[in-house]
Amino acid sequence: MTIPSAYIHIPFCQQICHYCDFTKFFYNEKLADEYLLALEKEIHTYFPDEKAKVKTIFVGGGTPTAVNHSQLNQLLQMIAEHFDISACDEYTFEANPGDLDVTKVKMLKEAGVNRISLGVQVFDDQMLEKIGRVHKVEDVYTNIDRLLTAGLSNVSIDLMYGLPGQSVADFEKTIDEALQFGLPHYSSYSLQIEPKTIFYQRYKKGKLIKPPEEEEAEMYGLLQSKLSEQGILQYEISNFSVPGYESKHNLTYWNNEFYFGIGAGAHGYLPGKRTINIRPLPAYVKQAITDGKPVLHEEPITLKEQMEEEMFLGLRKTEGVSLQRFADKYNREVAEVFGRAVPHLTERSLLEVEEGRIKLTEHGRLLGNEVFQEFLIDE
Incomplete structure (x- = not known):
């Protein structure tokens, strides 16, 4: 059975966003070094002898580009040693605006990465600060310019709506500014208040109020109409693209196809079972280094x-x-x-x-x- 895709999780962030419930930890150079050794051991356990041929690779997080230059190079080499990059249709890295200096962009391009997913969220510095982001709007412009200059033109940006204090007019401004870049792909999600997040604690205390549902629906409608007018078509509830630039990796999920899940807290879907990796970083590292199998448990899929x-x-x-x-x-x-x-x-x-x-x-x-x-x- 061919497994068409691989997801690789890098759990480090320079800042923890107030809404995020993914497996993530503040970046620490020593911890990141240990994690990469453990990650290589897990990947080697899956593919001990020959390079895996997959159609898509998605490196997500956390923020994969939060690591330093040496660690990013180590990660890229590790992936190239265990996966046949030449056979890969889509090789995506998630990134935060502000993380991508010229050196990192060059490294990604030379390693065969051909798609970047950029976590923009909103074009409003005050709102970015309120939701726990560390980048500024000017960082988005700088990073997208660097990517396009390097020939990495398949860029997707994420946008959020339904944020506390965000009006319909605020989100319309974000949409309009995002469209100025003329990118081939946009994703947009309404705020979900998840347990174990800063926003959840504020919500429980009555200190966080989302916009009314009818305003969220209006924001979503604006998103659909404005992107459609620019020839950026909706192909999934939260995703829009120029035809031919749909996310091949995410379509693996929506088509209910198999994929490897590698890294702390990663979920995989393999024939007959779903795998869930150990989430706490020290426990993941210890188990992966010990036997290369940091699986918390496997669930049979009926x-x-x-x-x-x-x-x-x-x-x-x-x-x-x-x-x-x-x-x-x-x-x-x-x-x-x-x-x-x-x-x-x-x-x-x-x-x-x-x-x-x-x-x-x-x-x-x-x-x-x-x-x-x-x-x-x-x-």
């Missing part, structure tokens, strides 16, 4: 769960779920497995069926979680 996830994930895409692909993959018809859900949701104008595909309607996109719950199969 046929029922695979079919549920096929719908949850596939319906996030604008093109929806192919009825034929589902039947070929599971030897079952969608109507046979989810007979009640489809007509019920279609009657409520949350789903539509056309040209052999089931898709969310515009209204359905706003109520995605409600739709997805309908595809839980009774035992």
Whole structure:
């Protein structure tokens, strides 16, 4: 069985954002050195003899570019030693504006990285400070200029809406400024208040108030219309691109395909099982150095769960779920497995069926979680 993708987690950040619940730690040079040794041991356990051929590699975090030059070089060499970069269609690094000096950009380009995902969030210095970001708007301009000058033109930027104190007009300004760059890909997410974050603690104390739901919906509508006007088309609930520049790695997730998950707290999806790595950094390092297998636990994935996830994930895409692909993959018809859900949701104008595909309607996109719950199969 071919595994099409690999996710590699680098958990270090120069600053912990107030909303982030990913596995992350303040950057420390000694800890990062130890982590890279452990990471290499884990990768070698997966691929001891020959380079892995995968279609996509995504190096995320944390902030992979938070490490120093020597460590970034070590990481890039480690990946090149264990993966066939020449066979990789898409090789993405996440980065924060301000992290990418000229040397780091050159290193990424020379190592074969061909896509950058830049965590911009908003074009407003005061709002950036409020959400715990350390970069400034001018850093975005500087870093994008460096990337384009180096020939790294496949750049995606992340934007956030529904932030405390953010108005519809504020987000419209962010959209307009983001579009000035003429980039091929944009991702945008509403603020989710997750446990164990600074924002969660403030929310519990009544000190954090999000914009009303109707304003969030208006922000989302503005995002859709303004990007569409520029030929940047929505292909997933939160993702937009010029045709041909969709994120191939993220489509691995939404197509419910297999991927390696490598690094502290990383999740992998392999035939018949889901893997979850140890999250605390010292424990991850110790176990990875010991035997190269820092897995916290493995969960078997039943046929029922695979079919549920096929719908949850596939319906996030604008093109929806192919009825034929589902039947070929599971030897079952969608109507046979989810007979009640489809007509019920279609009657409520949350789903539509056309040209052999089931898709969310515009209204359905706003109520995605409600739709997805309908595809839980009774035992």
